[in-house]
Amino acid sequence: MRTSVGLVLILLLVGLPLAELYAFGLAGQAIGLGWTVLLTIATAVIGVSIVRLQGRDLVLRIRAAAERGEPLIGDVLEGLLLALSGVCLFLPGLLTDAVGFVLLIPGLRRLMIAWGVGSMVNAMIVRTETGAGPDDPRFHNPRFDERPHGHGSDDIIDLEPDAVRYGDDDSGRNGDRA
Numbered sequence: 458m459r460t461s462v463g464l465v466l467i468l469l470l471v472g473l474p475l476a477e478l479y480a481f482g483l484a485g486q487a488i489g490l491g492w493t494v495l496l497t498i499a500t501a502v503i504g505v506s507i508v509r510l511q512g513r514d515l516v517l518r519i520r521a522a523a524e525r526g527e528p529l530i531g532d533v534l535e536g537l538l539l540a541l542s543g544v545c546l547f548l549p550g551l552l553t554d555a556v557g558f559v560l561l562i563p564g565l566r567r568l569m570i571a572w573g574v575g576s577m578v579n580a581m582i583v584r585t586e587t588g589a590g591p592d593d594p595r596f597h598n599p600r601f602d603e604r605p606h607g608h609g610s611d612d613i614i615d616l617e618p619d620a621v622r623y624g625d626d627d628s629g630r631n632g633d634r635a
Contacts, residue, residue: 515532538560
């Protein structure tokens with residue numbers, strides 16, 4: 458099932474404020490209106506302060522990695538999640554504050570990045586092997602989960618340098634050598 462970006466945006470723009478109002482009302486009933494407002498302000502101040510500290514450390518880590526010539530993608534993605542955390546904490550509301558504080562946990566951010574990158578890589582592998590895209594039923598083909606891996610599997614293709622051909626020539630495919 459494919460959802461459009463517009464529908465997701467509408468749900469966020471309408472649903473999120475309604476959910477925040479509901480959560481604010483529940484918290485107001487439980488602990489009182491004054492404490493709920495104070496809690497919302499305190500989470501924003503504390504959260505943004507933590508984001509600043511972690512952001513500064515992340516910038517220093519990115520600079521050091523760049524000087525060593527190491528890949529930066531993990532740190533950059535972590536920075537994006539940290540920025541999203543800051544936005545969530547700055548927005549007034551208890552639910553967005555909860556999401557913001559969850560995103561402040563470095564280990565959880567790294568886990569989310571690993572999961573997201575792994576999902577994208579798996580999707581690219583399936584698309585490459587099947588020629589299918591996300592809308593194609595072959596994209597989620599269980600046959601790729603059942604393939605053997607390791608020695609003797611057809612995941613490894615061992616070619617001699619002279620067997621590789623470049624261009625539109627089909628003569629070297631399917632074991633036919635010209």
